[in-house]
Amino acid sequence: MKQLREDRSMTITELARRIGVTPPAIWHWEKRGRMPKAATIQAVAKELNVSSEFLENGVHIVSTLEQGPSDQISMRPDEMSLEQLIRAIEAKGFYVQISSAGSREASGV
Numbered sequence: 878m879k880q881l882r883e884d885r886s887m888t889i890t891e892l893a894r895r896i897g898v899t900p901p902a903i904w905h906w907e908k909r910g911r912m913p914k915a916a917t918i919q920a921v922a923k924e925l926n927v928s929s930e931f932l933e934n935g936v937h938i939v940s941t942l943e944q945g946p947s948d949q950i951s952m953r954p955d956e957m958s959l960e961q962l963i964r965a966i967e968a969k970g971f972y973v974q975i976s977s978a979g980s981r982e983a984s985g986v
Contacts, residue, residue, distance in 0.1 A: 879907040896920040
């Protein structure tokens with residue numbers, strides 16, 4: 878949750894205000910791994926623009942190479958192929974290069 882919030886340049890106080898909880902509640906969820914009630918998870922997911930399933934267990938929606946962008950499936954990162962992972966990284970604005978020697982590079986664009 879913390880990474881998602883920070884990726885959106887949102888403070889703990891701002892997220893708390895938007896979903897109607899106190900900043901210490903957000904802190905407990907992020908620092909101690911406590912999960913809020915289902916209705917609160919849905920509110921957090923909406924504010925962070927992710928699914929509640931992603932907040933609860935890390936499952937998110939990705940496009941497969943064989944399917945178009947509108948045909949999405951639910952997939953965990955450890956279930957993705959190397960090519961799917963590379964495309965997901967590149968979609969975040971990074972360039973990924975894999976050399977034949979086995980060393981990998983990722984750099985910001």
